[in-house]
Structures are given as C-alpha cells and as structure tokens.
Amino acid sequence: MNEESTVEALTRLGLTTYEARVFVALQRLGTGTASDIAEITAVPRSQVYGAADDLQDRGLLDVQQTRPTVYRPVSPEEAERRLLSQLESVGQEAFGYLEEIRGSADSDDERSEAIWTVQGRANVRDRVVDLIGDADDRIVYGTPRPELLEDEVLAALTEAAETGVDVTVVSDESSVLESVPADGPIRTVPQPADRQPEVSTARILLADGGTLLMSVVSAAVEDDDQETAFWSAGTAFATVLVTLSEELIELDR
Numbered sequence: 058m059n060e061e062s063t064v065e066a067l068t069r070l071g072l073t074t075y076e077a078r079v080f081v082a083l084q085r086l087g088t089g090t091a092s093d094i095a096e097i098t099a100v101p102r103s104q105v106y107g108a109a110d111d112l113q114d115r116g117l118l119d120v121q122q123t124r125p126t127v128y129r130p131v132s133p134e135e136a137e138r139r140l141l142s143q144l145e146s147v148g149q150e151a152f153g154y155l156e157e158i159r160g161s162a163d164s165d166d167e168r169s170e171a172i173w174t175v176q177g178r179a180n181v182r183d184r185v186v187d188l189i190g191d192a193d194d195r196i197v198y199g200t201p202r203p204e205l206l207e208d209e210v211l212a213a214l215t216e217a218a219e220t221g222v223d224v225t226v227v228s229d230e231s232s233v234l235e236s237v238p239a240d241g242p243i244r245t246v247p248q249p250a251d252r253q254p255e256v257s258t259a260r261i262l263l264a265d266g267g268t269l270l271m272s273v274v275s276a277a278v279e280d281d282d283q284e285t286a287f288w289s290a291g292t293a294f295a296t297v298l299v300t301l302s303e304e305l306i307e308l309d310r
Contacts, residue, residue, distance in 0.1 A: 197227060218243050266299055
C-alpha cells in the first residue's frame with residue numbers, strides 16, 4: 058500500500074481528504090507545523106489549520122500552543138482504535154434510526170401488493186431460510202431437486218418443526234425425501250408427478266396460509282445465477298396462491 062491508497066483508505070473511515078493527508082504527513086514528520094506539513098503534502102498551508110483542528114476533535118493529534126503551532130499525531134495503533142470506534146458508533150446510530158423508520162411511510166395498500174423477486178441460488182436459499190424462520194403454524198416445502206434441499210434449508214425446517222410448527226417436505230423424487238431424517242420431526246409426503254405444477258418449478262415454500270415463495274431455473278441448477286424466485290407474505294395474492302398450491306399438492310390436513 059502506498060501513500061495515496063492509505064489516504065483513500067482513511068477517507069473511507071470517515072476522514073476528509075485534507076485530514077487524511079495531514080495525518081499521513083504528521084506520521085512521516087513525527088511533529089510539525091502547518092508549514093512543515095504543507096511542504097510535504099498536497100494540502101495548502103491555509104487548509105492545514107482547519108484539517109488539524111478537526112483531527113484534534115477526533116482525538117487523532119495533540120496540539121502544542123506555541124508560535125508557530127506544533128502538531129503531534131497519535132500512534133497508528135491508537136488512531137486505528139479511535140477511528141474504528143467512531144465508525145462503529147456512527148454506524149449503530151445510523152442503522153438504529155433506519156430500523157426505527159423502516160416501513161413507516163408505507164401505506165396499507167402498498168404493503169398489500171408487495172411481490173418481491175430474488176435472483177441467484179444463494180439469495181433464494183437465504184430468503185427461504187428467513188421465511189421459514191418467520192413461520193408460526195404450518196410450512197410446506199417442495200422441490201424435485203435434491204440439491205435444492207440445502208443443509209441450511211433442512212436445518213431451518215428442522216428447527217421450525219422442533220418449535221412446534223407443522224413442517225412437511227413434498228417431492229416426486231425419492232432422493233429428496235430420503236434426505237430428511239426418518240426419525241426427525243419433519244413429515245415427508247411423496248408427490249406424484251402428475252400433481253406437480255406444469256411450470257418448471259425449482260422449489261416452492263408455503264407458510265401459514267399466507268406466505269409463498271416459488272422459484273424457477275432457466276438453465277442447469279449448477280449455474281447459481283440461473284435460479285429466480287418470487288415471494289410474497291401477508292398479501293391477498295399470496296393467500297390465493299397458497300390455497301391453490303395446497304389444493305394441487307393435496308396434502309392430508
């Protein structure tokens with residue numbers, strides 16, 4: 058890493074470019090005046106004072122009130138600790154506020170029509186796991202592809218079943234059903250091929266009568282980016298499709 062990349066890295070940690078250049082210059086000098094700093098860095102002397110004041114406010118340098126003023130930086134280790142601590146604090150405040158306002162401007166009509174898409178196998182899997190974790194009463198998970206009953210999905214289904222959720226895995230492929238431990242809390246149901254949806258469904262998740270995720274693949278599933286899913290929860294759209302899907306699957310209630 059050279060000086061320019063170090064300056065860039067420091068700006069990513071919250072310093073301005075002038076602050077970063079002044080701090081790097083002081084690390085070279087050990088101590089120095091505004092004139093000393095301006096001589097070895099691309100910061101005009103008139104701008105050094107303001108940058109140094111801001112660095113002092115951040116706790117990154119000490120100031121000797123002499124004529125001329127002399128600046129001394131804290132050690133790189135101390136600067137790292139303080140910058141990361143400040144960054145963490147600012148991040149917590151920002152994301153805390155985002156959590157507070159999340160969804161506050163949505164109208165009921167907007168929420169009622171929420172249909173989302175997810176692209177890529179890993180992203181689809183993660184969304185499936187999240188939706189399983191949100192279920193309270195009933196889950197049906199179906200796929201004809203053994204590779205789409207991933208370890209993460211099976212673990213989430215098992216955890217849900219162990220907390221009292223009614224969990225069923227359906228498939229027309231015995232290898233999928235055999236992936237589910239026979240002595241575990243998950244029920245398995247063989248699904249005849251003629252009861253499968255006629256679209257090229259890769260996986261389907263139904264939960265609590267009002268949550269649906271359905272994915273398709275447009276190429277070999279080994280290409281992780283070729284799985285695309287749509288999902289919806291708590292909407293009239295999802296409720297209707299869940300009902301139709303459960304009727305198609307013909308699960309014993």
